[in-house]
Amino acid sequence: MIKFAVIGSGHIGKRHAEMISRNPEAELTAMCDKRSKEECENNFDVPFYSTAEEMLANTPDTDVVCICTPNGLHAEHAIKSLDSGKHVVVEKPMGLTKKECEEVMFKALNRSKQVFCVMQxxxxxxxxxxxxxxxxxxxxxxxxxxxxxxxxxxxxxxxxxxxxxxxxxxxxxxxxxxxxxxxxxxxxxxxxxxxxxxxxxxxxxxxxxxxxxxxxxxxxxxxxxxxxxxxxxxxxxxxxxxxxxxxxxxxxxxxxxxxxxxxxxxxxxxxxPELKEANPANDYGFYKGSAANHIHVIENVVDTLSGRTNITTNxxxxxxxxxxxxxxxxxxxxxxxxxxxxxx
Missing domain, CATH: 3.30.360.10 (Dihydrodipicolinate Reductase; domain 2)
Structure with a gap:
């Protein structure tokens, strides 16, 4: 069983949590957001923390941390998670500068951990x-x-x-x-x-x-x-x-x-050839995003860490x-x- 925690409890953070919950080989262990659980309308029955640092300190058995925070915080939260010994799944973009991304890669290599980039x-x-x-x-x-x-x-x-x-x-x-x-x-x-x-x-x-x-x-x-x-x-x-x-x-x-x-x-x-029907777009009410393929992202993380395949977007x-x-x-x-x- 691959254990996941999620930093960020907005639309995308809750989508990650839902896809983790649906995977029979994955377990959601914790979530965090600077807003309260009620403000986030978060209904997942796992410990909820107010900072990434608090969550990482209290979830030593977690294998993977999903980074679902604003773009400008992706690299910072990825580095903190890698430093705590976790693999990371980073929502797009990986960072806002090439330099930030290089720092994430260096930390991952230094800690022998994987970085999965979300390009669903x-x-x-x-x-x-x-x-x-x-x-x-x-x-x-x-x-x-x-x-x-x-x-x-x-x-x-x-x-x-x-x-x-x-x-x-x-x-x-x-x-x-x-x-x-x-x-x-x-x-x-x-x-x-x-x-x-x-x-x-x-x-x-x-x-x-x-x-x-x-x-x-x-x-x-x-x-x-x-x-x-x-x-x-x-x-x-x-x-x-x-x-x-x-x-x-x-x-x-x-x-x-x-x-x-x-x-x-x-x-x-x-x-x-005849192609399968594409999944619909992520629907956020008054606007829509890219394809709703996060279930495949989580599957790829589980399969890669279980030794069955390679990272889709490294x-x-x-x-x-x-x-x-x-x-x-x-x-x-x-x-x-x-x-x-x-x-x-």
Missing amino acids: NRYSPPSVWLKEVMDTQVLGEIYMVQTNCYWNRDDRYYKKNHWKGTMDLDGGTLFTQFSHFLDLMYWLFGDVENIKGVFKDYKHENNTAFEDSGFLSFDFLNGGIGSFNFSTAINDKNFESSMTIIGEKGTIKVGGQYMNEVEYCEIDGYEM ALEGLKVVDIIERMYAAAERPVKVAEKVLN
Whole structure:
């Protein structure tokens, strides 16, 4: 039995706790949050602590700690958990800087512990299929890849006196909303260089400290050119997350709101297999997130620590996504507000 504790009891922390509770080889031992259990609407029947330090000190038998806190605290909480002798599951992003991620990796190596990065879109059937297509090179040489992510995030999401929208704890739309899709791009096509971009803020002047839209172009180190276009200024609800791949032997487009549908596939001499239906998006009421695949994340942790498989998204991959985002943000001036949103 693999014993888990969870730092953070918001939407994602409670989702981790639920997936742990559903796994027959996992046990939830504790949770913590700076808010009270009642404020968090937490109904899990396990000890609940007010700080990570208190929880770690009182749960010596815990094997794994899930880090489900604001982005800017991920690296800090991962290092504290590793220092206490636990493996860690880190929600995206692994950190807000490459340096933070390197510190997490160093601590994990120093303590001989594993770091599992949460990039659950890798488990969606279209993503699994795309990975097979790329690995078997049925498209031949890759010419162009265009990724579009157009979502809604408005005042219902960016609440007053909340960490979302702040520079130090959120970090920006590429970190919070779209790192899953940048991870898929990196997983499928590898690293990028020669990044050029433009960032704009159209609808979030009063509720975030940064951009809501951007165009980015780059070269893949493995060959081909790419673009990543994004916005959270879409009215009312998410519009699409899509990837179009143009190769020597054919063209593919995976679309839908969450890259959950294969919209086009034409490849010389290739018959596309029938794919399983994708899981729905994480539903938070007035807004939706990426695919609800956290059950597979917890399964992978249990299976890896039981010696049955390998980590789906390891620490180096988590670091590389952060590194790419840092370089993308450095490629053009960001519309960071002088009067940055702050927490009271």
